[in-house]
Amino acid sequence: MNQRTSNGRPRPRAASPRRQRFATALWGLRLAWAECRLLVAGSGAVMVVRGVLPAVLALVLKELVDAVVEALAAPEAAATVPVWLVAIFVLALVEGITWFQQRYLDLRLEDELEAHLSVAVVHHASTLSLTFLEDPGRRDLIDRARSNPGQRLAGLIRQLRITVTMGIQAASLLAVLVVIEPWVAVVIPVVSIPFLGFQWRLAQRRYDEQHARVTKARWSRYYSDLATGPYEAPETRILDLGPLLLRRYRSLLEGFRDRDKSLHRGDLVGSSVATLVLVVGLYGLFARLAFDVLQGSATVGDLAIFTGAAGRLRASVDQAIRSLSQALEESLFVANVEEFLGTRTTEVRGQRRLPPSTGGSSLRLLDVSFSYPGRDRPVLSGISFEVRPGETTALVGENGAGKTTLAKLIAGLYRPDEGSILLDGVELRDVDPDDLRDRVSFIFQSFGRYEGTAAENIGFGDWRRLLDRPDEIEAIARRAGIDPLVRALPEGLSTLLGRRFGQVTLSGGQWQQLALARGLARNGSLIILDEPTANLDPRAEYEIFLRFKALVADRTALIVSHRFSTIAMADNIIVLADGRVAESGSHAELLAREGTYAALYRLHREQMPNEGQLRDPGERPDRR
Ligand SMILES: Nc1ncnc2c1ncn2[C@@H]1O[C@H](COP(=O)(O)OP(=O)(O)OP(=O)(O)O)[C@@H](O)[C@H]1O
Ligand SMILES: [Mg+2]
Numbered sequence: 001m002n003q004r005t006s007n008g009r010p011r012p013r014a015a016s017p018r019r020q021r022f023a024t025a026l027w028g029l030r031l032a033w034a035e036c037r038l039l040v041a042g043s044g045a046v047m048v049v050r051g052v053l054p055a056v057l058a059l060v061l062k063e064l065v066d067a068v069v070e071a072l073a074a075p076e077a078a079a080t081v082p083v084w085l086v087a088i089f090v091l092a093l094v095e096g097i098t099w100f101q102q103r104y105l106d107l108r109l110e111d112e113l114e115a116h117l118s119v120a121v122v123h124h125a126s127t128l129s130l131t132f133l134e135d136p137g138r139r140d141l142i143d144r145a146r147s148n149p150g151q152r153l154a155g156l157i158r159q160l161r162i163t164v165t166m167g168i169q170a171a172s173l174l175a176v177l178v179v180i181e182p183w184v185a186v187v188i189p190v191v192s193i194p195f196l197g198f199q200w201r202l203a204q205r206r207y208d209e210q211h212a213r214v215t216k217a218r219w220s221r222y223y224s225d226l227a228t229g230p231y232e233a234p235e236t237r238i239l240d241l242g243p244l245l246l247r248r249y250r251s252l253l254e255g256f257r258d259r260d261k262s263l264h265r266g267d268l269v270g271s272s273v274a275t276l277v278l279v280v281g282l283y284g285l286f287a288r289l290a291f292d293v294l295q296g297s298a299t300v301g302d303l304a305i306f307t308g309a310a311g312r313l314r315a316s317v318d319q320a321i322r323s324l325s326q327a328l329e330e331s332l333f334v335a336n337v338e339e340f341l342g343t344r345t346t347e348v349r350g351q352r353r354l355p356p357s358t359g360g361s362s363l364r365l366l367d368v369s370f371s372y373p374g375r376d377r378p379v380l381s382g383i384s385f386e387v388r389p390g391e392t393t394a395l396v397g398e399n400g401a402g403k404t405t406l407a408k409l410i411a412g413l414y415r416p417d418e419g420s421i422l423l424d425g426v427e428l429r430d431v432d433p434d435d436l437r438d439r440v441s442f443i444f445q446s447f448g449r450y451e452g453t454a455a456e457n458i459g460f461g462d463w464r465r466l467l468d469r470p471d472e473i474e475a476i477a478r479r480a481g482i483d484p485l486v487r488a489l490p491e492g493l494s495t496l497l498g499r500r501f502g503q504v505t506l507s508g509g510q511w512q513q514l515a516l517a518r519g520l521a522r523n524g525s526l527i528i529l530d531e532p533t534a535n536l537d538p539r540a541e542y543e544i545f546l547r548f549k550a551l552v553a554d555r556t557a558l559i560v561s562h563r564f565s566t567i568a569m570a571d572n573i574i575v576l577a578d579g580r581v582a583e584s585g586s587h588a589e590l591l592a593r594e595g596t597y598a599a600l601y602r603l604h605r606e607q608m609p610n611e612g613q614l615r616d617p618g619e620r621p622d623r624r
Contacts, residue, residue: 051168066301114150145340159327166320199325397576443519451498461521480517
C-alpha cells in the first residue's frame, strides 16, 4: 500500500496499532455521549433487547413445538399451546418495532453528529494558522476531516452497535444450540475466526484505497469544477479544454472504479467461501440431529429450534464480523477527524494591547526573514525599514519579489522566521490578534468577490460594526467614490452580487472598487493596499489618485503598486529585489540615485512617452 502522500511526505501508517483504533472508537463514543446522551443511551437499550430476542424466540418456539407434539399424544396438554402462541406474537411484535426504533435512533444520531462535527471541523480550521491552511501537504488532512465527519462517527457507532447486537445474538443462540448439539461450539469459531481476519484485512484495504485516493479525488473535483464552474467556463470553452479535462476526469474515475471492482470481487469470493464452509458445517450438524430425533435421543422441538436458530446464528455471526470490519473502516476515517481536531498550530496567541494611536500607526521592521513552508529559498531576508505615523510608503518590485508576502507579514497573517515587526512599538507576535485586526485594514491583490449584497461586500470590511448600519455603508461607498456604481445596480446596495447565487455579476474593475470600499470600511490606523487599482479604468484610477490623501488621512498607508503615478505620491519608496530591500527613499531621491528604481522608471517613460511627467494630483487628465 502507498505509504507516502503525493508530495512525498511520509504519512502515518493507516494500519495503526489496535490500541489506537480502540482509542479512536472511545474518543468517538465519548464525543457522541457528550453531545447526544439520550440517543446513545436509547440505542444501547434497544441493542440489548434486540441482542437477546432471537434466543428467547428460539426457546419459546421449542416450548411451543414440544407442547404441540405433547398435545398430539395427550389432548389435555394443549392448554399451554395458546400461552406460547401469545408469547411468540409479543416477541415478534417487539422485534419488529425495535427495528424501526433502532433505525430512528441511528438517523437521529447521524443528524446530530453531522451538525455538530461539521461545524466543529470548520470552526477548528478557522483557528489554524494561514500557513497551515495554505500548505498543500495538509490539504488532504483537511479534506479527509471535512468529508461528512458526523456521518463517519455515526457510522462507527452504528457498526459497533450492530457488532454488539449480533455478538449478543450469536452468543445467546450458541448457548441454546450447544445444549442440543455441542459440536456447534467447535464449528462456529473454526469458521468465524479466519473469516473475521479476512474481513478485517478487506476493511483495511478499503480504507487504504480511500486514503490514497484523497488527492486524486481532489483533482477530479477540480477538473469537474473547471469544466462546469461559472467563473471558469468561458476560458475553458475558448481554449476548448473540455475534451482534455474530460479525458483526465474519466481516467481518474475509471481508476477508482477498477480498484473498487477488485475490492468488491475479493469480498464476494471470500464471503462465499466462508458461507459455504459455515453452511456445510451447520447443516451437517442438522443432519446428525435429525438422525438423533429418529433414534429418539432428541425431541422434535430440538430439531425445530435448531432449524430456526442455526440459520439465525449463521446470519448473526456473518453480520457481527462484517460490522466489526466496517467499524474498523469507519474508525480509520474517524481517526482523521480526531487527528485534525487535535492539530494545534504552534503559534501562541499574543496578549498585549496596542497603545492608542492617533494619526496613524508607526511601523518598524528589523531584519525580517520569511520562507513559505516546504520552500528552500527564503522569500524575504533581512528586511529592515521604518514607517512613521501618517506616512505613505510604497512597496515596489518585480513580480514575485515578495511584496504581497511582506504585506501579509505586516498584517500578522504570517509570522517572520527571523527578525521582528513592531507596530506602534509592540512586537507583532505579542499583540492580541483581535486588537491587531481592528488596527489593520487590508485591500488584497486577490480580493474577495463575496456572494452577497453590495452592502455586505462593503460591510464585511468591519461587519461587527456595520452589518446593521446601512447608512454608514452608504457613507463609506460615497467616500470611496463608488456611489455611481451602486446607483447603477438594480437594487442599489441591496443587490445580490455574484455568479453562484447573485442577480448581478460585476466586472473585474467593479469588484475591485467594492474591495476598495471594503478596505476603507474599517477605521484601522494602518492601511495596506496591495495593487488596489490594477483592474480600474483610467478615470476610476484617477479618482482614487485624487482622493488618495483624503482616503488614507490619519492613517499610515502601505501601498503596493506598479503604477508610477501612485508610487510617486508616497513619502517613502521601498524597492524589493530578490527578497531584500534594494533601495529606499523618495521618488526624487531614488531617481537621483540612478539605481533599480530609476531604471524601472525610465523603462516606463520609454513605453509611455506621451504620459509625460507625473501628474500633479490637483490637475485633471487631458483626455477628460
Ligand atoms: N501561499 C504561498 N505559498 C508558497 N509560496 C508562495 C505563496 N505566496 C507566494 N509565494 C511565493 O513567494 C514569492 C513572492 O510572492 P509574492 O506574492 O509575495 O510576490 P509579489 O511581489 O507580490 O508579486 P506580484 O507583483 O506578482 O504580486 C513567489 O515566488 C511565490 O511563488
Ligand atoms: Mg503581489
